Amino acid sequence: MSQANPINHSSASLRNPSGHADKEVMAATVLTSLSTSPLVLNPPSAAVPELPSRGWKESLSASYSSSTSGNWSWDASDQSVPSTPSPPLSNDANKGFLLSAPGDDASEEHESAHFLFEDPIPRKRKNSMKVMFKCLWKNCEKVLSTSSGIQRHIRTVHLGRNSDSDYSDGEEDFYYTEIEVNMDTLSEGLSSLTPTSPTTAGPPPLFPQLSSEPHPLPRDSAPHHHQQQQHAAPAFPTTPLSQSAPSALCHIRTDHAYQATAPVNIPMSSEKLESENGISVSWQSPPVIFKGLPGPMSHIRTVNIGEKRQLAAHTHTHTHTHSTLGRAHVSPAPPLKPASGSRKPRGEAKKCRKVYGMEKRDMWCTACRWKKACQRFVD
DNA sequence: CCTGCCGGGTT
DNA sequence: AACCCGGCAGG
Incomplete structure (x- = not known):
């Protein structure tokens, strides 16, 4: 109850206003430019309306009404049912279109651009959060807007597999994270900047597990639109949203955190994160998990593939009353230790x-x- | 005490 | 197979 705070809106104390503001802004820029339009045609600085992080839901549904195809579809429910001719593009996720694919992206891009440009009035975002999927492979920073996209990316690019006719979903190791970015914050941060292409690669994103709201966030709810550079050609992409985590929220989730390699504990303090030494973090193998609970910087969490379970409140009152102190059991069939180390050493x-x-x-x-x-x- | 998890039961 | 938990080892 104390910590299970759903996406902490204000984030207030997430970061200290030190001198790394620019870095932050930079990241923000990147993010925004990414999310708004892959083409540099439309400088996001255009006029990003700023809404009070609070109450966006209402204000949005109100003002956001029609104007555009409003397919931000975050939650079909709160859609004011604009007379959208075409069915809400709730497709995404399962369609498996790889945004970054040479030709594929066209469609989506089109779409986003479509309603982005056509926007007569500075429409307000209905929800300032955006979900994106980021590849966690070593030098890959690919970010796609759909899980299937990223999976495919991983499959083809990293696992050297031909996605075409084979997708053995079950057992693959897809190392990617799902990140949720608060666009509001971003916009704020860069309202004064011009969208320039990122030249520096910030430190890789970190995703310590952290509590978050219990929203299940089904994969196909990812807003589709926005994307990133082309294929994974460049071994060192320009890290699109490398150091995510705008002061407000960055929600990351890794799929398949299981069998992750030994938990790497990245020194992570909000400062360190943006400190100059950009790529210094020991970002080695795809799956990285943090051991310790990151302090205040928690907006991130990891999830296992099979763990999509209901992350409901579940205030479980499991307080086991271990009153059964029956340790002094008289084991009938005793000793016979299976050759040495009976029980596991008990990892540390x-x-x-x-x-x-x-x-x-x-x-x-x-x-x-x-x-x-x-x-x-x-x- | 607490934590990790085996072994075994239940659904 | 997924789920649950008694109970024990180790700290």
């Missing part, structure tokens, strides 16, 4: 329980929840 890594705590039990990996060997923080 902190497991879900320790990391998230009982109150956030729904964030544990399934194994932990079932009192099985932790799969997320394996030793």
